[in-house]
Amino acid sequence: MGETLKLGLLGLGTVGSGVPLILKEHQEKISQVTGMNISISKALVRDTKEKQTLANDYDFSLTTNYEELIQDEEIQIIVELIGKIEPARSYIIRALESGKHVVTANKDLLAQHGNELVEVARKNHCDLYYEASVAGGIPILRTIANSLAADNIHKVLGIINGTTNYMLTKMVSDQLTYEEALDQAQALGFAESDPTNDVDGIDAAYKMVILTQFAFGMNVSIKDIETSGIRGLALEDISMAQQLGYTLKLIGSSEVKEDSVSVEVAPVMVPNNHPLAAVRDEMNAVFVSSSGVGESMYYGPGAGAKPTATSVVSDIITIAKNIRLKTTGRLFNSYKSQTKLTKDEDIYSKYYFSIDVPDKPGQFLKLTQIVTESGVSFDQLIQQQSDGKRARIIVITHEMTKAQSKKVVEVISNVEEFKLLATYKVLE
C-alpha cells in the first residue's frame, strides 16, 4: 500500500463532511480494492474557522482560495460538493483543464451543463464521475452504463425525490393533508424551508435529464420535460387511489418509442402490485423496463450524508482503479443517440380525472358526453359522496394519447359548472 491518492474537496456541508467519514470508516476495504491509500489533502470552504475541528479530526487542511487546490500537483482528484451552478461549474472546468479528475454529486449542474463538462473532461483526458447526482445511494448510473449495456432499455420510471415520497407516504399511512405532511418533512429536515424544487418536481426533472442520457443516450433539456409536482395534492385523491388499488407516487418517467423519447415528472397512480408502490418514506427507486432483462428495480436511500458520500467514494474508487490501470479519460456514459422528442399524439396512457360538479341531475350524462366526444372511452366512472351542493366524479379512462388527455382537460375546463381537480396518469 505504498501509493497515496490525494483529493481536494470543495465544500464541507452535509455530504462534504460525509466523505472524510466514509473514507476513514471503510479505509481498509478501500485500500484492499484499489491498492492505494486515499486521503483528503485540502478542502475549500467559505469559513475556515467553522470547519477547523472537522479538518483536524480527519487530518486535512482548509483554504478559502481555490487556486491553492489547483496549484497543488499532488491533488489528482477534485470532489465538488458545493452544489448549484456557479462557482461549481467554473471550478470543475478549471480542475479538468488542470488535468485533475472530478467527482461531483451536482444534479442541477449536470442536467444543465453536463454536455459542456463531459466535453471538457474528454478534451483533457480526465475522468468525470457523478453517480451520486441521481438517487443518492443507489448505483443506478453505473448499473445502466455497465450492466445494462448489453440491453435495450425502453422505459425508466423513478421515485427519485425522497421529500415528496416521504410526504405521499405519510398522506397515505397517517391520512395527513398536504400541508401537514410538508410540515412534518420540514421538521425532520427532509424538506427545505422553500420546498419548491422538491414539491414542484424540479429536482426530479434534473435527475430525469441525467437518467435519460444514460438510458437512451439522448440529451433532453429541462424545458423538454413536462413537470408537475405534488403541491396541494388532495387527500381525497390519495384515498380514492387507495380504494381503487393504486398508490399515488411522484414518478419521473422516460420512455422511448421507436427513435424518440418522452420525459415527464408527475404524480402517477401506481398499481399496488407494482414494485414501485412498495417504495415508502424517503426511499428512492428506479424501475427499468428493457428488452433483455425485462423488469428490474434498484432501491435505496436517495439522499443523506452517508449514502451520498458512499456513492461519491465509489466514484473516487473507480478513478483510483483507472489511474492504476492507466485507463483514465473514458466517458462515464459512452452511449449516444440522436435526440428526438415523441409527439403527444404518440404517447399512450390511461388517465384518472377528478372533477367537481354541481350535485344535481344530469351531470354524469353531461360529463360522459363531453368525454366521449373527445374520442375517449371509460374504464371506470365513480360518483363520490357529496355535500348536497357539489359532488366529486372520478373518471378512469382506457388508454389514450397525451394529446387526447390535453383535449379532455381543455373541454372539461370550458364547462363553467365543472371544476377539474386533478389529472393523473394511471400505470398498468
Next chain:
Amino acid sequence: MGETLKLGLLGLGTVGSGVPLILKEHQEKISQVTGMNISISKALVRDTKEKQTLANDYDFSLTTNYEELIQDEEIQIIVELIGKIEPARSYIIRALESGKHVVTANKDLLAQHGNELVEVARKNHCDLYYEASVAGGIPILRTIANSLAADNIHKVLGIINGTTNYMLTKMVSDQLTYEEALDQAQALGFAESDPTNDVDGIDAAYKMVILTQFAFGMNVSIKDIETSGIRGLALEDISMAQQLGYTLKLIGSSEVKEDSVSVEVAPVMVPNNHPLAAVRDEMNAVFVSSSGVGESMYYGPGAGAKPTATSVVSDIITIAKNIRLKTTGRLFNSYKSQTKLTKDEDIYSKYYFSIDVPDKPGQFLKLTQIVTESGVSFDQLIQQQSDGKRARIIVITHEMTKAQSKKVVEVISNVEEFKLLATYKVLE
C-alpha cells in the same frame, strides 16, 4: 468498427440459445459501447443436427469436439453454459490455460470450485466473469464489487430462487397448498420434474456461497450453510403469517458479526412493510444492509433465457472493454477476508414456532413453562381454532440466539404430546 471479437459457446440450451439472440438484437448498442463487433464463431453441442437451424440463423458453426474451439486462435472468449460440474470445470480450466477468457453462469460450479477456477484465471492472466450465476438478470455481483466497494456490508438477504418464490406467492394469493403450487410451477416450466434443488433450498445455498464471497470476501462452503427449503410448508403457516402482518419467503441470508459470518437458507417471516415482502411471483431480489448506503435492494428476474443471456452478454462486454484497454486478468471480486463462522450463541433473531398440541386444559401453561425454562421470552402467543382433539399454538419469541432456538426445538420435540410443525426466523 473494424475489430471483431469472437466467442466460442459451450451449450445451446435455454440460456445458450439466448446469447446469439441478445447479441443480435442489441448489436448496435454493443458495438457503440465496446467499439467492437462481437460474434459467436462456433458452438459446442452434443448433437449438431438438432441445433443446425439455430446455427444457420445466427451464422456460426457447430462442433461436438471441444478441442476445435481451443485450437481456434481467433476465439478469445469461451462462454460456458452447459451447467453442472463436469465437463464444465475441465472445459473452463482448459480455456483459461489456453489464454482464453471465460464467462459462465454456472452457480453449482462457482460455489464448489470457484477458488480453483479463480486461481487458474489469475495464473493465466485471463478474465473470469460469472454475473449470471446469481439472480439471473440482476447485476448484483458487479454492484457489490464496484459500487459497494466504498461501503461495509453487514447483511445480505436474498430471494434468489424464482421457483420457490413463485410457489409461495401462489400459496398466499390463491390459497394453494404446497402440492398444488408445485404442480403449477412445474406446468409453467419454473420447476423441474425433480424439484429437489429448488424446494430444498440447495440452489439458493449455492448462490449464497457466491454472494458471501463478494459481500464479505469470505469463502464458505455449501456444508457451512444451514439449509432448509419450503418442502411441505403448511398453508396454515402461510395464512397465519399473513394475519400477523408477515409474508413467508425463502430467504438466503449472509450476515457478518465482527469478524465472522453466518450463512443460512430458510423460510423467514418478512414484515409486510419490508421491501422483500413485495417481491412476487418468480422475481428475485437481493437486499443489502451496509454502514454507508444503509439499505438498498436490487430486484429483477432470477432466471429465464433472455435475462440470463443479457447478464452473460454484459460480462462479455466487460471483457471486450478490458481487451481494448489491455486490462484483462483482474479478478471479478478482489475483496478478501479471513473466513470464520459465527457461533450459534452469537446469532440473534426472533422466532416463530407452530406447535400441534392436544386440545385439553393446561397445554398453554405447559408450553409456556418449557419455553421460559429455555430462557426465552414471548412476544406473541396465539391459540388457533381446534377440531376438538388437537389445537395449534403459535409462538413468536423475542430475540434469542440460534443456540437457544435449537434448545427450544429440542425441548418441545421431547414432549410426547406436542408436535413441532414449523420453526421460522422472524425478520424485523
